[in-house]
Amino acid sequence: MAAHIGDHSGYKHNQVAVVAIPLPIQGHLNPFLRLSHLIAAYGIPVHFVSFASHNQQAKVRAHGLDQINSTITMINFHDPHFIPLPSLTNTKQNNCITKFPTHVTRICDVCHLLEHPISELIGSLSAKFKRIIVIHDSLMASLVHQDAVKIISNVESYTFHTSSAFTIFFFMWHSMVEKPFNLSSDIPHYVPSSKGCSSPEFEKFAADQYKLANLSSGRLYNTCRSLENKYMDLLTQLPANKNKKLFAIGPVNRLINTSSNTSKHKCLEWLDEQESDSVIYVSFGTTTSMTDEQIKELADGLDRSNQKFIWVLREADEVNIFKKDGTAVGEHYDQLLKGYEEAVRGRGLMVKGWAPQLEILGHEAIGGFISHCGWNSCLESLSMGVPIAAWPIHSDQPKNSMLVTEVLKVGVVVKDWANRDELITSSVVESAVRRLMASKEGEELRKRARELGASVRGSVAKGGTSCLELDSFVAHIIR
Template identity: 50%
Template structure:
């Protein structure tokens, strides 16, 4: 009998869909991850709001802008929502003006569900990598037979493990920890977030359970112990969750290109001696009140250490439309003239990766957002840790007590107090001009070498990336 020739639809092997939370630290990490996955020749679709996709692309540093052409961006409109301007109340450090935006982002469920169904008709497999706090939006992946999901954990493995371990009743803990696994006097999570944001996060976590693995922007050179402890915890729960430590997501070899388009602060750094500048920046979600800005300004001046200070208020929800609603940070009168010979103040967005990679940068005063932590560690820069909210207090413990590559500016228990200029002066001098600081710099430099080695060919992160790509491609 003559065989019938049927036309079989040929599907491409695999596509990856990235779904970030619309906040800068989350957008940035997942855009860097998109580049990593695209480098394996896999089509990557980055799905978010029109405004925040634009923001992520505009602020991407460390990569050639042409690399964005390799990623498919899907721009969706969010419904209208009321957004108050960022708060500068030191007693409420969490940027609660983001809450309406986060809740509005739940409306992305339908358009992203449609996107997943469309891609499932073209590819043998669709892999969704979604932010931990965007689980509600991607839950329809369960309805697509050839799709699977992986959850991106936007915090450190150390903080994730310590939070999880703390939530388990003492009598139900499945194994014993070594005495040095979690430092004594860990900061509480009290004051790290508002009740509204905690409720938003709780609802997202309730939707979890369909994911095939967790992805961390870390590497075993930094947090191998805590990734292993998370694995151990999963195995005792009979969970099938795999943990992939495939960071750092960002490039680690940054060329100091001498081009006309370089930011002015990089040209200023070119003129400074190696390792003499402390870089001061508190990320995109922190607004310091004017009295704290004055104390910081005076502390930097009194230290007589060279500094590069990015002085901005927290991002509004729409950095393109709402920027004029945000009150500008004010310096003491005549300050910039007084410090012009050894300090530079940047009042717009700054290329942090390039700053941290610059030979003149010898320290980083940071809020300890995980993005900034990973960037400073990969560049071998020690940290003056000044946590503000969220996961930052525990990230600061990882840097200062576990890895011993930094010093605390302010203990979390005193988060509601203004840090005095004398404290800031002492911290800067310790980090930049003391024997203790030299030891921190040495450890930070060694850790930086280990991190950069981990993503080189044959390195532990490189091998784990290959393993992850093989896992999603089979």
């Protein structure tokens, strides 16, 4: 996305400081860091708090943010070091595509270790600034709404939601025994519940955090009105949001400027040689591991589709991505798919490990995206005008998949959530790829996605709805 950070160089708000508290997993670290840069562009100092390894992870994977020098000095990283505990040691992701990632549960188990450092930081900053604005992840509310922070009079807290407004609304809607109003006929009458989307331990953790999140002064959403205006309006009508300020400020990925990169990843050089809309991108994010059997079916389906593809093949993150067990990246896949890479050479490119996803999706050669439908991936794809072949795995992904395919109508379904425990065969993969890349339906989806992408980009441009709502949020906190 060739969009730049807004010019707020004349702003200096030394009376206000922001403390950003993400959930320490990649899908939350990334948007929090991008939001921090957006706020820092107004001249507001931001204090970004997480574990040392996760702060490093956020910075290492922040493609495009290293190009923005004006805001870097305004972001202060706080990374308390702790003696590693058994629950923080690395653990391999279960080799099962339908299970919730174990490393996420383990991280949630130890987030309470940040409580005292956060309390100390807020206390220290409160003596130096007129007002402290704490922006916390919806799943980190307990670290903010603690007794030590409540007694500090010049602290305000705001919840940052990293999921879609659609998902958040229905999560809250399904949790209410008595519905406060009736839904209109243009709202989907059936939306997947949260059952089966996560582990029982995580469900309890999330429910406890959401109760405390109601104590915040307002909410920020990583979405825009052009995508989810209807669901933002529904959120404002919920009793839990009464008297709260809601701001749709996304997508926060607008900071990247792909055209200014001096060095290219090998996959981008390969894409430069391909025709427009001729390549499908395949990636399942940082919290998904597939069974060997499923990987083989996916590989066979991509091959049989006879379409060009880039496949990012990687295991789910571990608790600490910088601690490795000695196994080379991709070594397991080299054995599992022996000979495959050579067989598809020229038509398919395998990337083992990390890849610059936003830059890939922004390339004109990309015509579709097979995705797990994590919200960051959905936003990045929709921002770039790329339609999605939806393959939800866990968490908010089933609801995001429905938003993409049935509400926004910019995608096709590969794996229906109702059949989540079934193996997706190569023939199903082949059919989905052909639908998206080599059919009249696919052409219409690309046209629709491009129109929606232009609208999304317009929302973050100067004078766009998301830009104005971010201005409104900043004006509110510096009042």
